[in-house]
Amino acid sequence: MLPPAYDAKQYEDAIYKKWESAGAFKAKVNPAKKPFTIAMPPPNVTGTLHLGHAVMLALEDIMIRHRRMKGYEALWIPGTDHAAIATQNKVEKILAGEGMTREKLGRELFLSRVREFVANSKDTIRNQIRKMGSSCDWSRERYTLDEDLSEAVTEIFVKMYEDGLVYRGYRIVNWCPRCESTLANDEVEHEEIEGNFYHILYPVKGEKEGLVVATTRPETMLGDTAVAVNPKDKRYKKYIGKTILLPLTNREIPIIGDDYVDLKTGTGALKVTPAHDPNDFEIGKRHKLATIRIMDGAGRINEHGGAYKGLDRFTAREKVLEDLKTKELLIKIEPLKHNVGHCYRCSAMIEPLTSDQWFIDVNKKVAKLGGKSLKERSLEVVKDKSIQIIPDRFKKTYLNWMGELYDWCISRQIWWGHRIPVWYCVGDGACKPECKNPIVGKTAPRQCPHCGSKQLRQDEDTLDTWFSSGLWTFSTLGWPKQTEDLKYFHPTSMMETGYDILFFWVARMILMTTYAIDDIPFQKVYLHGLVRARDGKKMSKSLGNGIDPIEMIAKYGTDALRMSMVVGTTPGNDVRLYEEKIEGFRNFTNKLWNASRFVLSILEEKGIKAKTKIDPKKLSDADQWILAKLNDTIKKADKGLDKYNIGETGQLLYDFLWNDFCDWYLELSKGEKQNPAVLHFVLKNILHLLHPFMPFVTEEIWSHLPGSQGFLMLQNYPTPIKGKFDGGTIQLGIELIGKIRYLRAENKLDPAKKTPVTIYAHANLGNVEKIRPEIIRLARVSELTLVESGEKLSKAATTMVEGMEIFIPLEGIVDTAKEKIRLGKEIESIHAQIKGMKARLDNPGFVKNAPPAVVAKDRASVLENEEKLEKLKAQWAQF
């Protein structure tokens, strides 16, 4: 016998171990079956499981388990991501605590330190993925820095280089002075800050007056190489061609005319700093201006900053302003709200600066893509629906973003990651001019192909972490080797992830995969929302409003946590999660447990040791009713999951178990017509249906179910049972019982006492007679008088349902005044209803245009209600 309360911790880990050691999660190439593949978005090796992961794992596991039970070869590949900058930052922080820096440690020692850290946290995250019940194939676990995955990275890099898609360029990049590395455009977070607009007077050489420029970053004036005005600007036109004597450094810079300058912004005169502003860089190119970079990688002013050399950028700003003030060149300080980029990993303010970096050209047309560019191809596969995005609206978001994509800067000046497979000749004096060209290859070259020098130096930089994760769906299946796995399982069926990494990752996968293997990475993308706190705020450590999934699992069980994150949610919309919600699903888990306990006890009592056949001739009305409901539920659940309406399907199953099965069918089963075969059958189906959602509790109950063999997770998903079942009679009973309970409660009849009830059943007499014992029991009736029709009863509580009149005598038992008021209200409401429907039927347009079925329904309803009204009115007159 099962214990009366389900205690999740007692079972979950053990069940998971059983599954895993039996190899239940493993998938293999099986031509007899259709594959269903999900590549798990690899969590970063830095951390522990958070709710974002938990939602992802719950959804993916539901999809995978459903398909597995439906007979697909279901493969879910787990893995982890080395998360370049994130991991490096984390280890650097640890080092800082020890008074150490990566520079002091040196590259090799630092990397071994990171590896050590990763080994630890990798285990943590792996075990937490298991805790969630994830049925992923651990034998195929991958890590973005695995040898074969690194090989894939190198392979692609070289290929892209050969196709001219990877190139080295001197450009303005987003630079994080904290991480001392570049960032891709979308790794920059724009945040509005309260800054200042500084108006500075730039004297014009040989003139008394000068030009006033406005800037938010005055320190960059140290690198100014021109002042630009709009040629159409009447105010400044005359200055074009003249020279500015740049304050503080006294460099002479030209005044140029450029259409880019907006007459209305600032003062209309723009200081041009090509090395530190993307627009200025473009202007600089147009006018062949010098590019003077004034900062080093850490954001300190370099030798070009003259007296300011060595100062941090913010200190330099203060000092520059101070000096300008002294020289009376600081004309005005105007407060200005403006957007400033910040590093998405460390939140430091981004400094745009010029640098030599590696880029991927997204606009170059290549033969390999049928004469299309990476961008065009990435747009195409979504436009032509090869890849479907759920929910649909994100398709537009994707297309917009992809359409505006700039070349992707892929080199990072950090140590943790895939080192760029590029070498440079640092020859010994015998170098030729072409020795300057980078040597790109899968393996380290022995010598310079041009001069033969053996003195080579590998590029110091590593690749953007998204470069390797962009290959995830196929690199995990063995590419560049043409494995059977790759042929069978790729493209993957589903990419399920948060909408927050649509650009970072999903788009990158599409871009890389279409190029690398001329295939889409996945057929569908399902984007889930962010998990938020009850008040809609983001969960964060600093706000202290976070919920730790591991803690919740310990408290309420994995099944409860999974359900709470999935039920009542829709794709793409954020989910608010709070403890009471999880608690509610803990209760639901317990409900299932106890319903099962009850059924199992009946089966035991009846000596049922195996599955028994349902005899179609021996089905009670209640049996028919529940089987009809079950069939309906199976159909809807299967369809719901096929269409990825996961939240809705969870709700459907919740309602079926709690309302239909427990509240009605099990209660009905406590009578004489108990049918163990049907109880067994329906419970078995419920376990199957709920299994993808709540794998642990269902598997545990399954193991106790007579006749169960093997794991529930490997059983077939239910299909509707053949045969027609008519639940109509019980449905009638349910409504009658409901009304009787209502009348009793409204009139405060003692619930402990049974009450006599009279029903004039009219045409339903035969049916109601069949379920007389059920009504008596569940409505607590002492004596049920069941007749076709009769006189109105004196001072009885009354209502009507399906044309039947229900009476409960009140006289001498309770105060009948209450009933008079209640009945009066009911009459009023019916009256209003009739009025509404009549108005509609009086509308010729309605009768003419509405489907006949709708009109007929209304007509019937009016007749029925009028009859009802008349009868209730007559009864009311009794009081």
Next chain:
RNA sequence: GGUCGCAUAGCUCAGUUGGUUAGAGCGUUCGAUUCACAUUCGAAAGGUCCCAGGUUCGAAUCCUGGUGCGACCACCA
């Protein structure tokens, strides 16, 4: 600046291709302890489906505009 989303019961949310009286959970109120489950059971109250137009016989649902929140994108100093 551009794009998108949301607005339904006190709270958190569902709501299928437009069709009687708009649903759930939590919370609230009233009641129940011989029951598989108090992690329970029965009953109830609670809604101008944000506002204004429009399409339609009929709108929570479709269209337009507005208001209020929110998100994302963006190299205007």
